Amino acid sequence: MALTVPEPEPCAAAGEREPVSAEDAFEALSAAAPKGWRVELLEGEIHVAPPPVGRHEEVVSELSGQVRDHRKDLGRYTNLGLSVPGASSTGKVIPDLAVAPKGSFDDEVDYHDPSPVMLVAEVLSHTTAGHDRIKKLRGYARAGIPCYLLIDRAADLAILCTEPSGDRYLRMSEIDLAKKAIPLPDPLNFEIDTTQF
Template sequence: MALTVPEPEPCAADERAPASVEAAFEALSAAAPKGWRVELIEGEIHAAPPPVGRHEEIVSELSGQVRDHRKDLGRYTNIGLSVPGASSTGKVIPDLAIAPKGSFDDDVDYHDPSSVLLVVEVLSSSTAGNDRIKKLRGYARAGIPCYLLVDRAADLAIRCTEPSGERYLCMSEIDLAKKVIPLPDPLGFALDTSQF
């Protein structure tokens, strides 16, 4: 007697499989635990746990200093930005975004970055590669005038200005021990790093 094996039926999971990286990103974003950042950067999905400790102290200090210098600017943490990338969209969540107040007063999850004057990323071991390379390209492509990376481990900041294509034409390393990070116009003030 010969045994026959029936043709396998399509698996239910196959029917639910995302049709694109954007669909997979949306599904992962919806399922992520509270506080986790899920980003779509140059066609790749990245998830990072909520920042803690010194990281948050630096973001809080920067936000407060911006408030002290420029009352007309909003300080946004956990705001989603759509930036150009290798995929049709890039969806990132910078540690801090500075833009005129009211720039993000709608209900969308990811905003047009055209009003953003400054983005800040505080480097951590889990995000440093994206922050230094892929997000730098995305922020430059978006035309964000100033990108500031704070590298806690090296005690320095990298100030990127003059976006052109996929890069910033002017990049300066600033030793945090010097205590001051000058920000160019349209910001036009300096950050005090003594509290970092």
């Protein structure tokens, strides 16, 4: 399905069209996107991704379940919009999974303040890997999210980024999937079993 940006209004003074801002285009594409499609605004660029495939969702479901098993006090949020201004002046992202204390997002807004988020996770795919590894990593670090977990099924790796500082994470650990557990530091303090990924 093609997604289109509305025509800009003509400029009365010069008879020329004013350019559509990235924010306006983002809003229009978000409204026009079919159910399940993700529209994100990262560093001033709009990214549209189709709904994830089954294996992707299996990994997200398993990860969410393990968080629930270890920490009943935490909410596990999928398809939750986060406002990550560090990703751009109007950064709007939808991580595969966000973990925060229950009740952190009990409101009606589309994109939330990321300050309660303790962990974000992205399951890499060929369409999103570049954004997840670079732009989202910078945005999540700038937002001060303590843990960023990337699951790279193609490389059979989990990459855990911790200790956000500026636009990067000071510590990055690579763990072979299905061979080792992923130890999550404060404020989570439990391990993720990768054998189910």
